[in-house]
Ligand SMILES: CC(=O)SCCNC(=O)CCNC(=O)[C@H](O)C(C)(C)COP(=O)(O)OP(=O)(O)OC[C@H]1O[C@@H](n2cnc3c(N)ncnc32)[C@H](O)[C@@H]1OP(=O)(O)O
Ligand SMILES: O=CC(=O)O
């Protein structure tokens with residue numbers, strides 16, 4: 001059961017910081033995953049600060065069981081050594097993905113990270129969230145740890161949607177705590193949990209398609225042997241759409257998750273763009289090559305921003321209807337344009353290249 005409205009924003013431990021009333025809309029086009037226990041990856045982190053919206057130290061899947069403690073300690077060391085990473089200090093947010101709540105490591109992850117680098121971390125990503133009870137557990141524990149550590153800013157929580165039960169409980173997960181920052185699609189674990197017959201980490205599948213009807217001959221008889229076009233469909237459309245609605249309803253942010261075919265940068269871009277168009281604000285990057293793709297896809301194009309500004313200017317107080325380039329614009333299309341321009345402004349505030357591009361529109 002959710003807390004009554006009067007208690008929703010009350011701290012869950014004496015001395016814990018007051019929960020946020022609103023989740024800040026900070027640019028997070030790419031959530032770049034790295035293993036803090038992997039020396040090669042960790043060595044690259046200082047130079048990546050300022051070049052990517054989010055750096056996420058991953059402690060869960062993709063980190064071998066025997067390296068869990070090493071990765072956790074590596075994350076603490078990185079947090080302490082990089083003053084411009086995380087908190088409100090700079091343009092790159094600092095997130096972590098802890099181990100799943102039923103694992104032998106999740107408790108130590110939280111009880112180590114919050115006192116050591118809780119003042120630096122922005123968001124804790126929690127995998128395999130099944131329902132509100134998982135968020136309630138993390139919520140209370142974080143409040144106790146924040147109070148003990150004397151933190152003044154509450155940590156935010158991000159849930160990965162990667163079980164059938166999690167998808168079924170999506171609204172209650174989003175509503176479970178004022179800490180909820182957003183949701184990511186976890187297509188790999190979700191596919192396994194749903195018993196989908198795929199073996200990939202996100203992306204499409206050539207077998208999931210719709211085929212054109214057989215053409216008819218002059219007598220109207222269908223030609224079943226004739227060549228026909230088929231169109232590959234998006235396996236993730238349903239879940240992403242549910243996620244976008246649930247997040248929008250609760251004032252939090254939806255993200256596409258991982259795209260495992262690192263070499264297929266074209267399909268990665270397509271998958272990210274589908275998510276962008278449907279309302280997601282970002283995606284995961286598993287390899288440095290995917291950062292650029294996410295930054296590009298999740299930034300509105302110059303053409304879209306230019307058009308949106310024209311519509312807003314033409315619409316005055318935002319009511320009524322006008323004709324621009326042969327198309328009708330009205331109260332509803334101007335609201336879409338406002339979404340686009342707001343995002344462009346937020347991104348321009350942290351990305352000088354984009355600022356120059358968007359400023360150049362009016363020049
Ligand atoms: C289903 C899920 O849960 S998805 C989330 C969990 N998975 C992850 O986090 C995976 C993160 N990524 C990785 O582990 C790696 O990118 C891999 C295993 C996919 C590929 O690694 P490699 O084979 O080393 O890739 P590649 O040879 O192209 O790497 C080039 C360089 O980039 C570095 N690099 C690769 N990935 C990353 C990364 N995510 N962050 C920083 N540096 C990286 C490599 O260490 C290498 O460094 P070097 O030039 O000093 O040798
Ligand atoms: O954690 C991500 C996934 O796809 O599983």
Ligand SMILES: [Mg+2]
Pocket residue numbers: 061127162186188189
């Ligand atoms: Mg997963």
